[in-house]
Amino acid sequence: MMNIEKIRQDFPILDRKINGHKLVYLDNAATSQKPNSVINAISDYYKNNNANIHRGIHTLSEEATTAYEDVRDKVAAFIGAKETKSIVFTRNATEAINLVAQTWGKTNILPGDEIVISAMEHHSNLIPWQWLAQERQAKLRFIELTPDGLLDMESAKSVINDKTKLVAITQMSNVLGTITPITELSKLAHAHGALLLVDGAQGVPHLPTNVEEMGADFLVFSFHKLLGPTGVGILWARPELLEAMPPFLGGGDMIASVWRDKATFNELPWKFEAGTPNIADVIGAGAAIDYLMALGMDNVRAHEIELTDYALKAFQTLDDVKIFGPMDAKLRGGVISFALDHIHPHDLGQILNESGIAIRAGHHCCQPLMRDLKVWGTARASFYLYNTKAEIDLLIEALKEANKVMGHVAYR
Amino acid sequence: MMNIEKIRQDFPILDRKINGHKLVYLDNAATSQKPNSVINAISDYYKNNNANIHRGIHTLSEEATTAYEDVRDKVAAFIGAKETKSIVFTRNATEAINLVAQTWGKTNILPGDEIVISAMEHHSNLIPWQWLAQERQAKLRFIELTPDGLLDMESAKSVINDKTKLVAITQMSNVLGTITPITELSKLAHAHGALLLVDGAQGVPHLPTNVEEMGADFLVFSFHKLLGPTGVGILWARPELLEAMPPFLGGGDMIASVWRDKATFNELPWKFEAGTPNIADVIGAGAAIDYLMALGMDNVRAHEIELTDYALKAFQTLDDVKIFGPMDAKLRGGVISFALDHIHPHDLGQILNESGIAIRAGHHCCQPLMRDLKVWGTARASFYLYNTKAEIDLLIEALKEANKVMGHVAYR
Amino acid sequence: MSLTDELYRETILDHYHHPRNQGELNNATIKIEGVNPLCGDEITLYFNADDKTLSDVKINSHGCSINTASGSIMTECVKGQSLENVKEVINTFKTMMLSKEDNTELSEELEELECLRGVKKYPVRIKCALLPWNTLQQGLERLSSGKTDNQDQYVEK
Amino acid sequence: MSLTDELYRETILDHYHHPRNQGELNNATIKIEGVNPLCGDEITLYFNADDKTLSDVKINSHGCSINTASGSIMTECVKGQSLENVKEVINTFKTMMLSKEDNTELSEELEELECLRGVKKYPVRIKCALLPWNTLQQGLERLSSGKTDNQDQYVEK
Ligand SMILES: Cc1ncc(COP(=O)(O)O)c(C=O)c1O
Numbered sequence A, B: 001m002m003n004i005e006k007i008r009q010d011f012p013i014l015d016r017k018i019n020g021h022k023l024v025y026l027d028n029a030a031t032s033q034k035p036n037s038v039i040n041a042i043s044d045y046y047k048n049n050n051a052n053i054h055r056g057i058h059t060l061s062e063e064a065t066t067a068y069e070d071v072r073d074k075v076a077a078f079i080g081a082k083e084t085k086s087i088v089f090t091r092n093a094t095e096a097i098n099l100v101a102q103t104w105g106k107t108n109i110l111p112g113d114e115i116v117i118s119a120m121e122h123h124s125n126l127i128p129w130q131w132l133a134q135e136r137q138a139k140l141r142f143i144e145l146t147p148d149g150l151l152d153m154e155s156a157k158s159v160i161n162d163k164t165k166l167v168a169i170t171q172m173s174n175v176l177g178t179i180t181p182i183t184e185l186s187k188l189a190h191a192h193g194a195l196l197l198v199d200g201a202q203g204v205p206h207l208p209t210n211v212e213e214m215g216a217d218f219l220v221f222s223f224h225k226l227l228g229p230t231g232v233g234i235l236w237a238r239p240e241l242l243e244a245m246p247p248f249l250g251g252g253d254m255i256a257s258v259w260r261d262k263a264t265f266n267e268l269p270w271k272f273e274a275g276t277p278n279i280a281d282v283i284g285a286g287a288a289i290d291y292l293m294a295l296g297m298d299n300v301r302a303h304e305i306e307l308t309d310y311a312l313k314a315f316q317t318l319d320d321v322k323i324f325g326p327m328d329a330k331l332r333g334g335v336i337s338f339a340l341d342h343i344h345p346h347d348l349g350q351i352l353n354e355s356g357i358a359i360r361a362g363h364h365c366c367q368p369l370m371r372d373l374k375v376w377g378t379a380r381a382s383f384y385l386y387n388t389k390a391e392i393d394l395l396i397e398a399l400k401e402a403n404k405v406m407g408h409v410a411y412r
Numbered sequence C, D: 001m002s003l004t005d006e007l008y009r010e011t012i013l014d015h016y017h018h019p020r021n022q023g024e025l026n027n028a029t030i031k032i033e034g035v036n037p038l039c040g041d042e043i044t045l046y047f048n049a050d051d052k053t054l055s056d057v058k059i060n061s062h063g064c065s066i067n068t069a070s071g072s073i074m075t076e077c078v079k080g081q082s083l084e085n086v087k088e089v090i091n092t093f094k095t096m097m098l099s100k101e102d103n104t105e106l107s108e109e110l111e112e113l114e115c116l117r118g119v120k121k122y123p124v125r126i127k128c129a130l131l132p133w134n135t136l137q138q139g140l141e142r143l144s145s146g147k148t149d150n151q152d153q154y155v156e157k
């Protein structure tokens, strides 16, 4: 069990007042807040060790290099990866997916091949595959959802076939909260000779994650959603895949020998890290992992199941509310998308903000899913380890208030 | 005139002790140190305003969006760009060059076309053009240097012709310190219908820079060399070029409307910023600009000319030393590459480190230039606004010491 | 009265719940979409016009109250007006929303727009209010350029 | 004695200034390059060998003192040795450089390697010392795989 009150003290922003109210931050699926240990890791680095890495022989450069490279080990341990060299630092999950599409994709996808994603993918796990499919005359196919918002495994079985070269799927939906059956999908994909890319942008911060158990071939995620700084994402891939992939961006650090007309490339993982990396934030990301490992991801997950269960029940006490996604907290993460009958999510977001409650409103970068759900957007409250049941009570109270402000006129 | 002692107090790392000596940081061409205002801008952001930007309606998101977007105005002002929408945030200069090569390049370079760079380009301004040239069956050509390390304008005139589509050139060499005649090159390139990309990674941090006066079409640079955080680079381009360029990476934030099988793209500059950007560090970068603007880039440059002049003269008091690059401080930046006859640069770097002096040793990501200079690497001392003549004296003293440690045996 | 109450003053709620001129125009001279990628608001605007007059206008809104109300009031202000007038109305409204000062005068015919003035205090919402107007403006540009291929999309910046 | 003096102890400087077995071997059984991309050190290693013995070896170094001395001593240690012995020498040296403890014993024939033990205190320099050995190791692998196309490059990790 985690002591939430103690945890909250590690997050300075939680003392922030918004419109006279204490901040209730329920926008964690967009980005998480950061503990002092992460903030301090970054400023300590700049105050004591800052230097460019890899190519330096002086003390600062050596310290910076060690600190930066040590985070790779931490990331590997955090996601159960066997080899440190399989961890590539990117800017964010989005860049990591683009990297795979532009290197693995362009060398492996041929005309007539099929790429399979799901109906609830984030634009970041859709656009790169749209482009790749267009460029390679391949086909992009979609696994549909069940009426209650789960991944439909019947649909998966019908779209994944021997033409499938890649299944790219979210570990947890950032709209519905749905957790997908990754291990099953992995078996299905592998049975047809396809690879599995897991978009862990939502999953890795909230669920215990092990790439070997999942049977993944690629995993991507972003540290800013995982208590870490902005500007750091991860691409993990099986080393033999990375070895075979051509480099992504060209420049300093990713080369071995360079002539005017040709170049040879560096070893893994540096082959994929061109130019000066985001050193300070990678070190900050290491502090985020330390923080979560000390708490234990099982405990984080348990807390979020408890919160989500509480919230789902509380929502049902409201009039005119519709919740999107599964109603069983064990099948989903703490991301609750909802609609009130007569209030546009955008208006709702603003009204809640008057009480210091931060939620998100809009399409959540999932426009195709919105089209399927026949809405233009949803309101979304999403939780993390520092959220409390008291905050959910405040949310529910404020939603009742909102109904008053906007009136109950049953039009449109 | 700048008060250097006062400036030094803004940089906490300068109090650092290395091997019992006060740090003498002369590795600024690799990365610069950061003032408190930059370090605090980042931690203040995480402590008070952290949220994901653009898509949020709550207060934190609005504050974060405003703070992030305001930096674009600052960058535009700093480099004399007329339109804020012409400023694209990237990870570093390297990514910015790759962006141009992969979007503008792939839509504009045809078989038989020529791309012109110089003999002293950083790998980051070489590899992307090698790839583009290979892919498009175009030709990569090189402007040579004069014997004293200046850009040879006769050579420029002979390689730039009507087949040239792009001239991509460093504003200042990170090895020789050479400042290139950008305005002349711009006229030459434009007279042949070619565009000019300026690699400002070394130039922008140290020289007053104005894209209009330079006549540039593209300018790239990195904030980590400019008092700013790691993880933020800039691509500036003439807006009509950016409008015509296809997007680079696909994902959240760079789209307008998305369907399962197609998408339309966002306006400039967001079309080129896929996924959650490095929000905190962009805000830190804004603080770096504020710091430099308050001092005035003319003053920064004047200080560095003074230091460089002093250093060039002091070096000449050493035995067996060779300096690479122009000997007139007005024609070069404060980057001094040198060799001692009997000491490998790598050894030299380590010996100086024993006295707390941080220099760099190696090929400085310019292997083709090293081959031209017929060396395997150089030692390099590089200055910034917080360096002093006293530090240069310490460097010279330590170099004399090094000659003793390694012995004067005139072999190899 | 809380800030929110002020924002959602009655006129806005009225137009939100009973938007005027909603729907489609068959065979419209111009059909144009407007999108705000940042929040996902989308509208489709239809109008009939010759080179002098905007004779009819309809809008299909799926936006928030501000967006819907702004579009609804806009249709009332421009329907049947000369193109010249329409442009002036657009200018007046955009000036009101975008100028730092808060002293744009609204004529009697435009006084319904008054209720949107409060939106200025909420910078993120200004775009919600502007989307219909910017879309109309782009539609007029297309009209005068003669390119009436009905393929256009206005993207809010 | 300062740390630096210790590092640059006489044996290293001697091998740095008078490297043994420097140069090229014409028609070598194996020619292989070794590169440390992080500092730019490059060596070219040549050796003659059948399936039992490494009969001759030459090295072309352009590295720092540690790199050059390490390569020079290596050639002395392995020249004329059975392949089995060579592999053992490589193992011994790599263990000495990479193990946390500092208790690797060096036999009499290898005692010249002793001078490189001090390098362990300078983690960035360990790669300088290892490059010739890793390159030799890769060369031996190529020998036993039968791929003697002389196109190989070992890249230090
Ligand atoms: C001239 C020049 N160009 C490009 C770069 C690449 O900069 P970054 O590593 O920040 O992308 C550098 C810095 O190493 C440089 O000195």
Ligand SMILES: Cc1ncc(COP(=O)(O)O)c(C=O)c1O
Pocket: A029, A030, A092, A093, A094, A095, A122, A124, A125, A170, A172, A173, A174, A199, A201, A202, A222, A224, A365, B252, B274, B275, B276, B277
């Ligand atoms: C499921 C999912 N995938 C991908 C992303 C993209 O993450 P980022 O913006 O950090 O690249 C997000 C976050 O917005 C997400 O929720």
